[in-house]
Amino acid sequence: MSTPLLLLGCLAGIIFNLGFSGIFLQPDWSLSLLLAALLAHRGNWLWVSLATGIHDLILHWSVFISLPWVLLTPIIIAWSDAQIGPSLLQRVFALLLVISSLFFAGWGLAPCLLTLLLCLVFWHLIARLYVQPA
Amino acid sequence: MPRRHMLWRVVLGLLIFIVIFSFQRMPIGQYITLGLSPLISTLHAPARWWHDSELWLQERGKLQTALIETRDMLEQQTALIQQGKSLAEENTQLRKLLKITNIHGYTWRAAQVLGRSPDKKSQRLILQVQSKPDDVVVSSSGLVGLVDKSRAESAIVRTILDASLAVPVTIPGSPLAALIRGQGDHLLVDFIPLDQAPAIGSILQTSGAGGVFPPGISVARITHIEALQGRVFARVEAKPTAHWQRDNWLAIASRMNAPAP
Numbered sequence: 001m002s003t004p005l006l007l008l009g010c011l012a013g014i015i016f017n018l019g020f021s022g023i024f025l026q027p028d029w030s031l032s033l034l035l036a037a038l039l040a041h042r043g044n045w046l047w048v049s050l051a052t053g054i055h056d057l058i059l060h061w062s063v064f065i066s067l068p069w070v071l072l073t074p075i076i077i078a079w080s081d082a083q084i085g086p087s088l089l090q091r092v093f094a095l096l097l098v099i100s101s102l103f104f105a106g107w108g109l110a111p112c113l114l115t116l117l118l119c120l121v122f123w124h125l126i127a128r129l130y131v132q133p134a
Numbered sequence: 135m136p137r138r139h140m141l142w143r144v145v146l147g148l149l150i151f152i153v154i155f156s157f158q159r160m161p162i163g164q165y166i167t168l169g170l171s172p173l174i175s176t177l178h179a180p181a182r183w184w185h186d187s188e189l190w191l192q193e194r195g196k197l198q199t200a201l202i203e204t205r206d207m208l209e210q211q212t213a214l215i216q217q218g219k220s221l222a223e224e225n226t227q228l229r230k231l232l233k234i235t236n237i238h239g240y241t242w243r244a245a246q247v248l249g250r251s252p253d254k255k256s257q258r259l260i261l262q263v264q265s266k267p268d269d270v271v272v273s274s275s276g277l278v279g280l281v282d283k284s285r286a287e288s289a290i291v292r293t294i295l296d297a298s299l300a301v302p303v304t305i306p307g308s309p310l311a312a313l314i315r316g317q318g319d320h321l322l323v324d325f326i327p328l329d330q331a332p333a334i335g336s337i338l339q340t341s342g343a344g345g346v347f348p349p350g351i352s353v354a355r356i357t358h359i360e361a362l363q364g365r366v367f368a369r370v371e372a373k374p375t376a377h378w379q380r381d382n383w384l385a386i387a388s389r390m391n392a393p394a395p
């Protein structure tokens with residue numbers, strides 16, 4: 001999956017969030033996609049950070065929602081990978097950290113949980129693209 | 135990972151944050167949201183088509199009854215508008231005679247809700263309507279907020295839950311003059327002396343002070359009053375009377391220009 005396609009998916013997610021948030025319960029589509037791309041491959045951090053900043057500006061009019069945590073995520077992962085070796089533990093911790101920022105920004109518990117679950121699915125799907133054959 | 139790479143990433147990350155933070159000082163988010171409004175409208179199109187196609191499946195008798203009722207309502211509204219126009223004309227004449235120039239009138243119209251921000255705190259709205267900044271948005275049950283930015287056929291509304299809005303309020307028939315400020319999920323009412331505090335459940339209405347909000351619109355219902363030691367004013371919390379989370383249509387009031395003296 002190419003980066004432009006992921007960004008297009010994020011845009012569609014933001015439009016979905018704005019268009020239907022009063023009508024039915026939904027996750028933060030774009031953040032789950034961005035976070036999944038970051039967790040699947042930490043080299044994506046540059047465009048993921050920029051897109052998260054724009055996501056925060058559109059949905060919250062503030063950059064102090066998810067962007068600081070998304071910027072911290074690759075640093076935490078890189079540092080902990082060097083200390084304790086690459087594992088899922090630090091990635092799941094980063095995932096929870098970023099998703100919790102939504103909760104503190106005023107999202108309900110149910111949309112946060114939906115975002116978490118959706119992110120796990122996207123993470124699984126995107127990570128498969130980076131798997132190198134043995 | 136080499137330390138040099140890590141340092142480079144931290145510096146670049148900080149740079150990204152500073153660049154995006156500098157965008158935050160300008161209303162970039164609002165402008166992007168306004169730019170997205172045609173796409174949001176397109177996304178709603180299937181729902182509109184479904185609603186329109188449902189009319190084909192309804193009984194002709196029911197539709198004819200609804201049409202007759204709507205025509206009656208339209209006639210009544212036309213009569214009211216005519217009456218309003220003649221009253222406005224009379225008002226203008228009186229203002230000229232009394233040399234009062236600072237009172238503004240309001241024109242009201244309906245606006246369709248196109249979208250909402252997903253957070254539970256400020257709950258901003260996107261409306262499909264021609265408007266200008268600082269137009270007042272009202273639901274059937276009370277004040278909703280103010281138009282923040284507008285472009286062509288869409289507008290972004292800052293609701294009264296937003297911390298940046300302050301609404302002068304009063305209780306009709308009392309000398310109370312207070313100010314309501316948004317706190318995300320509830321409202322704070324400032325400048326209410328404890329001995330003059332209204333009862334819990336009282337409805338606060340716009341006082342019209344400041345000239346932004348028309349007077350007499352319900353704003354909030356008081357939910358909590360607390361005396362604070364050493365303070366002149368009580369801590370008063372309130373909830374908005376308007377429920378705009380599910381309303382598809384809202385009313386919008388634009389200030390008319392004051393007549394030339």
